[in-house]
Amino acid sequence: MLIGILAPMPEEIDLILHAMTDIQIVHSGKRDFYKGKIAGRDCIAALSRIGKVASAVTAAVMIEKFHISHLIVTGVAGAIDPRLHIGDIVVATECVQHDLDARPLFKQFEAPLLDEGFFKCDPELVKYALHACNHLIQNQFLGRITQTDIDKFGLLDARVYSGLLCCGDQFIGSQLQLDKIRQDLPSVLCVEMEGGAVGQVCYEYNIKYVVVRSISDTANDDAHIDFHQYINSVSRHYCLAIITNVIEHLN
């Protein structure tokens, strides 16, 4: 078993890289791939950078060059479902690209000539990720987040959701963009810029994957303000705690 860990921003992966032991760094395609151990398990972690192409290439290199068996994508997302609040966590059960539209040649959201657009996450990884997220929330964030930040972001009310996640090559930061996604994909929980692209690569190579995202913003006109505050003080702690717990439990 070799577990790949991918996140798009430095604040989402820095503590994970610090937690790795026996590190060997391999440079490929303007990226550093960190081979090492987390909780005694062989892992490979990389900062993918932001967006569908960057994350798809990172996933493909992890598969082709390093032969990962599992891939976990982590980081933050904007809320689309109005039940979601900042600090909640989404474990994706499937991922789609909201900006993929080759109609009338192919169905909306379908990857052309692949016959698929909704890429299912691995049920076992979903189960372990849900366990990890609930563990984090039910145990006062394992002492990793300051009381000031818990109060500031209202984290004591944080909840865990699972379901459909969407991605696209835009930061969603206006009510107009938000409403369009909600209209196109009524059951979608949250939006980010990588999950569906990585999902497509994992589907093509038959690799087990899951995407776990905490909510940094409500994808409306305030999104950019909430995003920066949250990513600096909260997201890195969520990412490390969840990834470590999943890796510890994975059989």
Ligand code: ADE
């Ligand atoms: N990642 C976090 N928040 C996001 C947003 N509002 N749009 C796209 N990706 C995001």
